[in-house]
Amino acid sequence: MIGLGVLKDFKxxxxxxxxxxxxxxxxxxxxxxxxxxxALEPLTSFLYDTWWRVTATGTEHVPAEGRALIVAxxxxxxxxxxxxxxxxxxxxxxxxxxRFLVLDWAFGLPWASVAIxxxxxxxxxxxxxxxLLRQDHLVMVxxxxxxxxxxxxxxxxxLQRFGRGGFVELALRTGAPIIPCAVVGSEEIYPKLGEIxxxxxxxxxxxxxxxxxxxxxxxxxxxxxxxxxxxxxxxPIDLRGLGPGAADDRATVLEIAEDVRERIQGMVYDxxxxxxxxxx
Amino acid sequence: xxxxxxxxxxxxxxxxxxxxxxxSADPGVEHVVGIDTRRPPAPLADRITFVEAxxxxxxxxxxxxxxAPHVVIxxxxxxxxxxxxxxxxxxxxxxxxTLQLLAACGEVTGLRQIVVRSSAAIYGSAxxxxxxxTEDLAxxxxxRTRFQRDVAELERLVDAFARRHPAIVCTALRLQPVIGxxxxxxxxxLFRAPVVPTFLGFDPRLQLLLDEDALGALVAAVRVPxxxxxxxxxxxxxxxxxxxxxxxxxxxxxASPVYGPAVRALARAGVVPAVDDDVVSYLRFxxxxxxxxxxxxxRFVPACTTVEAIDAVADRLRAExxxxxxxxx
Numbered sequence: 022m023i024g025l026g027v028l029k030d031f032k033x034x035x036x037x038x039x040x041x042x043x044x045x046x047x048x049x050x051x052x053x054x055x056x057x058x059x060a061l062e063p064l065t066s067f068l069y070d071t072w073w074r075v076t077a078t079g080t081e082h083v084p085a086e087g088r089a090l091i092v093a094x095x096x097x098x099x100x101x102x103x104x105x106x107x108x109x110x111x112x113x114x115x116x117x118x119x120r121f122l123v124l125d126w127a128f129g130l131p132w133a134s135v136a137i138x139x140x141x142x143x144x145x146x147x148x149x150x151x152x153l154l155r156q157d158h159l160v161m162v163x164x165x166x167x168x169x170x171x172x173x174x175x176x177x178x179x180l181q182r183f184g185r186g187g188f189v190e191l192a193l194r195t196g197a198p199i200i201p202c203a204v205v206g207s208e209e210i211y212p213k214l215g216e217i218x219x220x221x222x223x224x225x226x227x228x229x230x231x232x233x234x235x236x237x238x239x240x241x242x243x244x245x246x247x248x249x250x251x252x253x254x255x256x257p258i259d260l261r262g263l264g265p266g267a268a269d270d271r272a273t274v275l276e277i278a279e280d281v282r283e284r285i286q287g288m289v290y291d292x293x294x295x296x297x298x299x300x301x
Numbered sequence: 302x303x304x305x306x307x308x309x310x311x312x313x314x315x316x317x318x319x320x321x322x323x324x325s326a327d328p329g330v331e332h333v334v335g336i337d338t339r340r341p342p343a344p345l346a347d348r349i350t351f352v353e354a355x356x357x358x359x360x361x362x363x364x365x366x367x368x369a370p371h372v373v374i375x376x377x378x379x380x381x382x383x384x385x386x387x388x389x390x391x392x393x394x395x396x397x398x399t400l401q402l403l404a405a406c407g408e409v410t411g412l413r414q415i416v417v418r419s420s421a422a423i424y425g426s427a428x429x430x431x432x433x434x435t436e437d438l439a440x441x442x443x444x445r446t447r448f449q450r451d452v453a454e455l456e457r458l459v460d461a462f463a464r465r466h467p468a469i470v471c472t473a474l475r476l477q478p479v480i481g482x483x484x485x486x487x488x489x490x491l492f493r494a495p496v497v498p499t500f501l502g503f504d505p506r507l508q509l510l511l512d513e514d515a516l517g518a519l520v521a522a523v524r525v526p527x528x529x530x531x532x533x534x535x536x537x538x539x540x541x542x543x544x545x546x547x548x549x550x551x552x553x554x555x556a557s558p559v560y561g562p563a564v565r566a567l568a569r570a571g572v573v574p575a576v577d578d579d580v581v582s583y584l585r586f587x588x589x590x591x592x593x594x595x596x597x598x599x600r601f602v603p604a605c606t607t608v609e610a611i612d613a614v615a616d617r618l619r620a621e622x623x624x625x626x627x628x629x630x
Contacts, residue, residue, distance in 0.1 A: 144431070
């Protein structure tokens with residue numbers, strides 16, 4: 022019986038490899054490859070359950086269908102936070118493929134650009150975000166951007182300025198609800214001790230981080246530290262009452278952006294207290 | 302279709318003759334005049350008059366006066382060298398040709414529409430570009446390659462003409478790269494090559510257009526006059542890796558710093574086809590365009606998606622090859 026099962030699994034794996042080699046798999050127009058994302062599921066599950074021991078709350082606030090904009094704090098250089106937020110949703114019964122906006126600089130990188138895109142990453146441009154939301158996607162944005170991931174260890178869990186409030190404009194224009202999300206744990210995976218501006222300039226990167234393991238251990242330095250994580254989704258903020266016209270009102274946009282930022286900052290502090298220790 | 306007399310430039314090119322034949326088959330079209338510097342490779346169908354003329358010369362005004370077209374389709378815009386179109390002449394043909402044609406068009410009474418076969422190459426290819434360019438984003442694109450500058454310049458000329466002649470509807474169709482077995486473009490050469498040089502670590506999203514659909518869009522533009530630029534592309538995008546797999550082609554990944562010299566060397570050795578700078582950046586970063594305007598205003602929907610277009614061309618190429626081997630045997 023067991024032998025038969027193994028044979029079946031083997032045959033399935035062969036079929037999968039065969040049809041991937043013949044290019045008979047689907048990609049959507051954004052280059053998202055659902056099959057590849059599903060194949061990576063064991064890795065993300067391992068990181069979620071064992072490596073980072075994630076506790077997720079509030080996933081019921083995320084709609085099961087229709088457009089929505091998840092706004093989260095950002096840390097950890099590589100977009101692990103987006104990956105874990107997606108797993109949290111899947112575990113919460115929201116079986117959607119969220120798309121996340123990634124600093125467009127990353128799309129000029131070899132391999133990383135391809136991996137990010139196939140897993141649902143999209144260059145962070147308002148045009149892309151608008152199109153995604155109009156197609157009723159679930160979109161994750163990190164308005165802190167490079168300032169969030171590039172902040173030093175001493176600044177951890179202090180949310181940076183939320184850009185120019187572009188995400189509020191998106192929500193107003195498309196009528197998508199904003200779902201605030203706090204991620205705790207991502208700040209400890211790559212503790213940034215310093216940076217080397219010269220190398221960053223050379224590579225055209227926003228910054229070149231120095232962590233306890235990187236660049237000391239080379240590629241192994243990109244293995245994230247096993248901190249304990251909490252991911253909390255908050256109550257949706259519905260802006261439809263203001264109408265799309267409010268997107269052109271700078272003062273309103275900035276006010277809402279600051280309000281969302283404060284709400285997420287509050288959620289981050291609450292979850293830091295709940296977590297009781299980073300590597301426990 | 303109320304357009305009775307249609308004039309097509311570049312009628313002897315790979316798609317020109319087919320476009321002329323399609324239009325002349327339309328019951329609403331009374332007469333088609335085709336002009337080109339080259340003689341048509343095969344005799345043109347009935348109701349098509351061929352006039353040998355060079356767009357860059359002043360004789361155009363006289364031809365247009367006699368032909369008195371209601372619609373001018375400026376199809377003679379060339380991205381890549383082809384027989385009768387050497388590399389050094391492309392800029393002159395594209396820009397000066399458009400300039401002279403528009404000057405001549407200004408003196409034609411009864412002219413109602415000009416359709417220009419422009420190119421989505423105007424947007425360029427960049428890693429930080431929007432995934433789907435809308436028509437208004439052409440202004441913000443950085444002009445990097447020769448053809449991109451040509452297209453931007455000739456569209457500016459058309460735009461200026463449209464403002465001076467509000468009664469004439471000027472349409473610029475920005476076509477994504479057109480594929481078809483009859484074509485001899487660098488992309489088609491890659492389809493035929495044994496290996497395709499790709500950028501190591503990059504896998505761009507490509508969006509293409511089947512030649513049939515390119516013709517369909519040009520005919521649709523004559524049927525439904527739309528002002529200004531309109532993106533024309535098949536639905537969906539395909540990553541280069543997936544495209545090559547569907548074509549049963551092997552990729553030859555080359556690291557980006559040495560890509561240019563390596564491909565040039567391999568092309569001289571005849572291993573891979575030569576690729577232009579537009580194609581190089583397209584193969585590295587790809588490009589997608591938004592086709593909302595095409596659907597809503599031009600009311601045109603391509604018959605094939607990007608994947609279907611690739612499969613169709615792959616099937617035809619395979620049939621062609623099998624035919625060759627049978628003939629040889």
